[in-house]
Amino acid sequence: MTRLVIENGVFVTGDAVRPVVKGYMAVEGDRITELEEGAYPGQPGESNVQRLDARGKLFMPGWVNTHGHAAMAYLRGYGDDLALQVWLSEKMWPNEAKFTAEDVRCGTLLSIVEMMKGGTTTFVDMYDHMDEVAKAVEESGIRAVLARGVIGLCPPEEQDRKLQEAIRFAREWNGKADGRITTMMSPHAPYTCPPDYIERIVQAAHELDLPIHIHMSETIREVEENVAQYGLRPAAHLEKLGVFGRPCLIAHGVHLTDDEIDILCRYDVRISHNPGSNLKLASGVARVPDLLAAGLLVSLGTDSSASNNNLDMFEEARLAALIHKGVSGDPTAVPATVAFRMGTADGAKSLWLPDTGVLKAGMKADFIGLDNNRPHFYPRTDYVSHIIYSASAGDVTDVWVNGKQTVKNGECLTLDEEKIKAEFQRRYEGIIGR
Ligand SMILES: CSC[C@H]1O[C@@H](n2cnc3c(O)ncnc32)[C@H](O)[C@@H]1O
């Protein structure tokens, strides 16, 4: 087996024991095997070693994007400046209904190129035509946690069909692509899935032993309608339906009361914080400092490029570090170190991926290299501060996932970016004209 040794680099590890290592990192197969200070000593008579001089490079764990809908790239810049319900029902859903499986494949590939080039090594996708998404993940080399999102506002036969499809997809793809794909069950939201349908999805998640991913409490309107319709706020409603009896990741969680935070704590529910999408749709600002103080696991997601409008996790981490300071008046509300952890280690934990999100011997080799020689990386002071407050996706030069390089010198090695962009634009024009 070839051993890759990246030497003379700066490694921002995400590991509390050794946050920064100036030295070398060895990778064998899909794992990091060594991460040590100083010069690489070599080994007597060593062969099969690929040595990479990383002078001027800064390495960190790849970003973990815990919520999104990759194929919605087609709707980037379409339906801007609207609130969630109007945006969904008048702009997104009518156009998404026209997407073919092939459209989803190509849209997902475009988003994967964007994510990988921007330093994301793991992403969550909740969508339709998920076989195509899984194939795109397999081909690209990225890691993903995938779920067929189901909306139950339809006749019973269609509900059944969607649920069966979600079950089949989740069963068939879990652990595939060398273990890079895992799956979840995903009722879209309490306002799009009737209670009995959610209960059936929960039952399926129990049978498959899989987590649940769901949008929850994104807008005030949705919370008020939940109370009006079911007499409960969303957290109590989903608790009653058994959703939190499974490992669960909720997207958004913007409008939560103290009692709801208590419910989420009781079940160790994970929260994907999507600040960019929440700001753009004017949904509000999640109580992240309170969620963190309560001991909840909070990670970062972009949501789709139709509500963001990019998939840049540097931006999401910076927004998380900035908006909670602005809203609370407390400059320590979300420090840079916390924003970094939310986008990396806590993202991985939120997805039940214990072997990624941190650079350390024994972990999966999911990491990114940044050009550390750009002006905004000076002075050489606090690297985490520079990553959160100064860096951007364009600084990423190299990406490895599961020990394989997927981006080199800013070029995607596994996918043909130019071909994907050309096909994407052709398909976009077809979708809009349909
Ligand atoms: C059933 S597939 C996923 C579904 O989710 C929709 N969606 C995209 N962004 C959001 C959001 O911020 N809140 C709720 N739903 C969202 C998307 O349009 C798909 O139909």
Ligand SMILES: [Zn+2]
């Ligand atoms: Zn979403």
